[in-house]
Amino acid sequence: MQNERMLVYYNNISFHYFQKGGFIVGLGKKLSVAVAASFMSLTISLPGVQAAENPQLKENLTNFVPKHSLVQSELPSVSDKAIKQYLKQNGKVFKGNPSERLKLIDHTTDDLGYKHFRYVPVVNGVPVKDSQVIIHVDKSNNVYAINGELNNDASAKTANSKKLSANQALDHAFKAIGKSPEAVSNGNVANKNKAELKAAATKDGKYRLAYDVTIRYIEPEPANWEVTVDAETGKVLKKQNKVEHAAATGTGTTLKGKTVSLNISSESGKYVMRDLSKPTGTQIITYDLQNRQYNLPGTLVSSTTNQFTTSSQRAAVDAHYNLGKVYDYFYQTFKRNSYDNKGGKIVSSVHYGSKYNNAAWIGDQMIYGDGDGSFFSPLSGSMDVTAHEMTHGVTQETANLNYENQPGALNESFSDVFGYFNDTEDWDIGEDITVSQPALRSLSNPTKYGQPDHYKNYRNLPNTDAGDYGGVHTNSGIPNKAAYNTITKIGVKKAEQIYYRALTVYLTPSSSFKDAKAALIQSARDLYGSQDAASVEAAWNAVGL
Template sequence: MNKKLITTLVMSSLVASAFAVSAGAAPADKATLKDENGKVHNVVGSLGKVSGATAEARAMAALDLVGKDFGFAKAQGNFKVKESHNDENGVAHTKMNQVINGINVLDHQMIVHEANGDVQGVTGDFAALTPNATKASITSVQASDKAVASTGFTGQLSRPAVAELTYVAQGNKAVLAYKVEVAFLDAAEPGRYQVLVNAVDGSIISSVNLIENASNAVGSGTGVLGDTKTINTTLNGSTYYLEDHTKAMTGDIETYDMKNGTSTGYYYTSTTNKWTATNQRAGVDAHYYAGQVYDYYKGLGRNSYDNNGSSIYSYTHYSSKYNNAFWDGAEMVYGDGDGVTFIALSGAFDVVGHELTHAVTETTCNLTYSGQSGALNESWSDAQASVMDSGDWMIGEDVYTPGTSGDALRYMDNPAKGGQPANMSGYVNTTSDNGGVHTNSGIPNKAFYNFATAIGSRTIAGKVWYTASRDYMTSSTNFSGARAATLSAVAALYGSTSSYYTALKTAWSNVGVN
């Protein structure tokens, strides 16, 4: 996470006013919401009645009601159902991918919000695109090889690179491409690259490392700070392991020691179940805090990061003096820090909460890690971390710059202290850091702070933010869309006439997102 403020470009304030309908509230007039560029991201209100035996069938019919607003003639042939679920009020949220020739268009999704055939709103991003090709000229294996080669990594991958056909929007063209994930730990800097390979000529369209490799990570661990924690372990024979099987999940929570290597994790073991050795402290913290994060999301109705009860794996003592912690798409990885910028990163609850929330975001709305959606990805992790670790409004303070007391990596209440803008008037337009994701996240961070303090509850604010990401956000959601999503969430949970709804509108308006 980056504290540096790069070149500043003042952007015009957002012009769309957000609007939402709560379950049980009187139907509101139809409203079309647009971002600062005039692009529609939500159509809400009483949109009409649709029929169908399933939520998926009703969602397809609902899209036809808003086709003119988003710019398509009919839903059939343009969309494919991804998944559907009902929220606590019985509203079905059905996610649909835009498709061309049956192939997904990257980062173009719609969400239909419907209850018993009454369409309450549609969220999403559609683009009228002309495909450059209907079939690939290179194989998936060739695309994977090109993707791996583009990263410069020549060692053993963490998992096989798998290529998936997709269309990529470039202007008004849809370029047929393979999306390939290339993940590796056994390197000076770990990688989890999303590489887009042109399926016609094999050229690299883009390559983004989803792991932030600069000295800007945060970490947590009370064991690291010398405090005592109660942890759940497993006894096998006469040996105890850092494995927690007490959670109501299909998998478990397991923590490993990489012993300052980059490719192999080793069991933490004890014959006494007393984990007091210096080299065990990072493991104690990672293990304990992973359990705390699981419990937090279980309280929100989510079973592990993916809501499927999957295991949470944590790997500590990664590399040597490594100033970062990250979610690599399958597991948590923590460095020890260099002792100057950071100490062991698993030593901070808010860091563990932040990083594991990236896993939650990836399996809810999967916010694209660049530009405004990337800044929201970072901000959503900060927001939930600040709910879990609620003693202050700082992020990473327990492990950041041990030689300087009282400072932090970021400040939710005063983003400027961490070199971030707190208002759209200070929005930073840059190509660095995937479009300033660690910089511009200060704006939605301040909106969250404004909301939580106005209503006097971080817990409620965190529930609203989670519901928004689960039900009302897509991978391309921007700041304006996030305002609309959180307002829809607070309306669904507490009503559009509640004081919470009014407070949330003010919270966003006060950071220049209207």
């Protein structure tokens, strides 16, 4: 049954549509679960529990159930133990006891006082690759929504056994990407190469033990490889370079000759680009690679005075200034402390390589090329590009959207949207660093730069490097246009809160466009009520979703 579509009905109204792996459960007084392929039904009656009417229930709320459609069953305490007991009590819906198949990886409390418990499914104790389940609890300790990916029909055991060590898996991964450990340089990147044992889903709904291998280096070119290696045979099941980028794209003097204020520090008789001014203690540090592609992050940018005015320092001035502003935006708007919300250092390296036409988030820092002068000028000169890259870091630490197909397009779109929130003077992305065309992308008119703006024009591109991993930089135009529709209807202040909540609370690695729509509608309802939720819904309806 794992390949069937499932409809969930409450009071004869369909509120959930999902395919293999996805689920959401609302436990009202009567809940019917109908499997579309077989029309089998299951009805659960919970005596003594009343569920309120829900006039706003919509069929296209694909992944989220309003809390008044759920059992108002107060948890004795808000804890992992209490939630797992709750799931155990509702085992008929989940086919057994899902608490035995979930491992808590994070829990947060948002500004509304709602609590969100993020779990990873496990098979025989091994985490499932690219799957998460989030359980949401309101201020009254009621579970009001559950979303994510859980295969109820999965075997309790994997279809293979582990015969390879982590080091052997790394060897297979290096061979798969056509490199050797000796041929690449990590510099002093904080996160070294690693191999983690996971349970990887197969097309037949089973799981195989596999190593999730991460290989990062910056020479001879930036790379953030994720390679899946079968733990028994060594076969490479999947490989992807997940470098995420803006596209094929004191005081200091910026690239445009503007003088700006910089937060710096004094060290060993000189001034350096280390911002220690943030109230949380988070450091923002800017380095110069001096056109090298090795020894990341490079040389700390310094000056004998508190002024950074030389031509070679201008790219660093922009990077340092812009990143400070982007940090302030996330902290002041969402109380988010750095990309990881743990005060992690935020590092930039400018002058990467020679005429490098890109800016990139490489897993734990940003790099900026100088451009070739024909397509791009130095890429640190754009506020929205800096915000775009920083948002990739935020996404990595929250929803962790897979960088392929629709999740990858959402990954790019959310970065573009927060790029706009940091630079609201226009709807374009990258307009300050493009030479051969006005900008890279447009939220208001994606077709201007070759992107679709409606789901009917979605492009089914190959999930390969040549195919942009399913068109992540192409199909992002569809959710970008939905964001434009949302912002013009309800304004920036509400929209940015809704988008941040959806990204950090509801989305999961495999979320689709429909999942994003549902997450944004639910976030709008959480924060502002039904009227703004309807506006978000209309914004996505307008792009065919």
